[in-house]
Amino acid sequence: MNPPGLDLDALGAWLPTAVPGAGSSLTAELIAGGKSNLTFVVTDGTAQWIVRRPPLGHVLATAHDMGREYRVMSALQGTPVPVPRTYAFCSDHAVIGADFYVMERCAGTPYRRASALAELGAERTRAISQDLVDILAALHAVVPEEVGLGDFGRPEGFLGRQVARWKKQLDASRTRDLPAADELHRRLAASVPAESATGIVHGDFRLDNVLVDTADGADRASAVLDWEMATLGDPLTDLALMLTYHRLAESIGQAVADASTAPGFLSEDEIVARYAAASDRDLSGFGWYLGLAAFKLAAILEGIHYRFLAGQTVGEGFDDIGAAIHPLLDAGLTAMKEN
Template sequence: MSVELDLTALAVWMRGVGESVVGDLTGTRVGLGQSNLTYRIDDEAGQSWIARRPPLGKLLASAHDVEREHQIMAALQGTGVAVPTTIGVCTDEAVADVPVFLMTHVEGTVIDDEETARSLDPKVRRSLGLNLARTLAQIHAVDIDAVGLGELASRKPYAPRQLKRWSRQLEESRTQDRPDLDALTDLLREHVPAPDEIALVHGDFHVRNVIIDDSTGEIRAVLDWELSTLGDPLADMGSALAYWTQAGEMPGGMFTASTLDGFPTRAEMAAEYLRTAGRSGQALGFWHVLGVWKVAIIAEGVYRRVLDNPENAAGATLTAENIQAMVDHGWDVARENGLAS
């Protein structure tokens, strides 16, 4: 798969911001992400960096903002949250026709398929799952005003903001009529919880967006902050649960590595998060349903971008049936949590 960057021009820019690039650069697309495109960049001395750029084709307003992603990750340097060291944002049109965010490469493993997860000892799988919950609590403990993120986004009640934003995203990327997805939207609007505290919310927190030590399950870096905002911290836990498929479940195209022996259940992860963060889980069911709803809308957007431009695909291919299964799963979670009968 081609690298949609001019690596010669990128090397010039990198040297200009103080990076000791040796010789020519090479690049390789990494990860299965189908939102911002991610590349590993190597020089002739074996040094490595990570570059991120928006996907190809027409972009939705406010989506795929790598400059904002850089702002957030730069602010988190020194907070204890595990993030790569940021280099900067390149806006040189000789490199690409869009901004390109550059950061250091962090050695470790990304659990982006079931085969990689199988290579882990079951004890490491359990440690990883619980570390995800603890890391999320650590992100939510960041003093947003002290690190300069207090004006990152609105501090108005988060659930209505999410419902408005993702309903709009659905309308702009819809590939077909989905009346049961629309009905799930209505259900969520009927069950909006009272506003809680405001914290930094990652917005897309799951096991494929972290780099781990595969011998211990320690999280070395949290990636993909493009959806990060200010909001209710339970929203992040709800999204993490939405991505965490359990044994016996096959919610259409969802990641299944977490069904392997050793990984904690959703209930165990939620309990570890609530214990570490010192929060009540009273509204967590709502946020879990909203997380599944949002995953289905994100999948619809990915499906739309791939239909528009097949070069945006990476690895697994979504289908309309996959997305429908996600919607069905959302209704199952709503019933489990008493939001629907």
């Protein structure tokens, strides 16, 4: 039986041509929890792979870029940033109706809930959160040209384009008036700062986009996932977005990933201090970055809310997304005062 968005007969005909040794008789399971791209575990009965494709239905023009994910993960092989092995990318929509790629299935858990981390205890949770910050700093230390990503984005004017881009994305998915979003956009556009040194930006860096392998108590990050918004630009946007997720979790709890509220998880000040110790980037004026992060996340959530109202989401957990946008925008407006 085909899961939504994945024609197993067509995939089975293609997979052996791209992945040596792969069988053609496949079964697949949708991995629950994703509210954006669809992620499947695919097996031929012997081996397993991960297949990623865009969501069904309403897809914004620049979002859900499978080619970007595939390219950046392939480039980061061999760096201190843990990423899955990549096998093949397909842009032929005759196969499953969309771009997709195949990668290794890595061992590990994407910790989304504080309750799951609490089972590990505060000491192990603290170590996991420290590792998370260290990986982010390591990513931002990678020189794009040295891994073949020198042309991966247009870093000049990155912050200004981010403000314009997320305004466009938000407007494309609007289902209601959001005056706080309009005010936050106005303030961001009026005060774009000078950018820090160019680096690789993940675009959605948070704990539940990282697989943590807890086998034998190692608590080691085995893979950073979800690179669909990766580009070259100002890496401080990654740090700000991660902290904005944490602030949102504190305000509305389980309506979003709340792992950062688990006992032992580094506090916001500790995260910033640990990152600053591993980086030479200037964190003054960081409130603007937090405002941009809130605006970006609001645009993403509104897109998900749009698809939910249209009946185009797959899985559960979408009911509260629309309501989560309001405290997020309020937090963004407050952050702008922290400069």
